[in-house]
Amino acid sequence: MKKAYPIILKPAKIGYVVYVPGLDISTQGKDIADAMEMARDAIGLWGITTEDLGRAIPETSLEQPRHEPDEIVTLVDIDFAAYRRANDNRSVRKNLTLPSWLNERAENAGVNFSQVLQEGLKARLNIERQS
Secondary structure, three states, X not given: OEEEEEEEEEEOOOOEEEEEOOOOEEEEEOOHHHHHHHHHHHHHHHHHHHHHOOOXXXXXXXXXXXXXXXXXXXXXXXXXXXXXXXXXXXXXXXXXXXXXXXXXXXXHOOOOHXXXXXXXXXXXXXXXXXX
């Protein structure tokens, strides 16, 4: 689902501080384009986290937020479904424990522990997807 949110860009010593008033989140960027991209990323992360907690993402308010004369007000669009697809396939580090003898034999055989764990989890969870 695509939405757009107003953001406020405030000049800083280096770059811009960004505030998303409708969601009460802030970020920053080295220039206007970077600040807008950082805002999109912050909104996307906030949105998928909100969905994961079982809450609805609020509708966009296009009302002009209050701002100072030196601040820039603009809109940032975000496709939450695309953001989730792009970020849910990230690798995460897991710590695991196994017997020393098994570790030694697997290392000597050149086993890719990460690949074996992924294959085992997919088999256990009946997941066919190969991503």
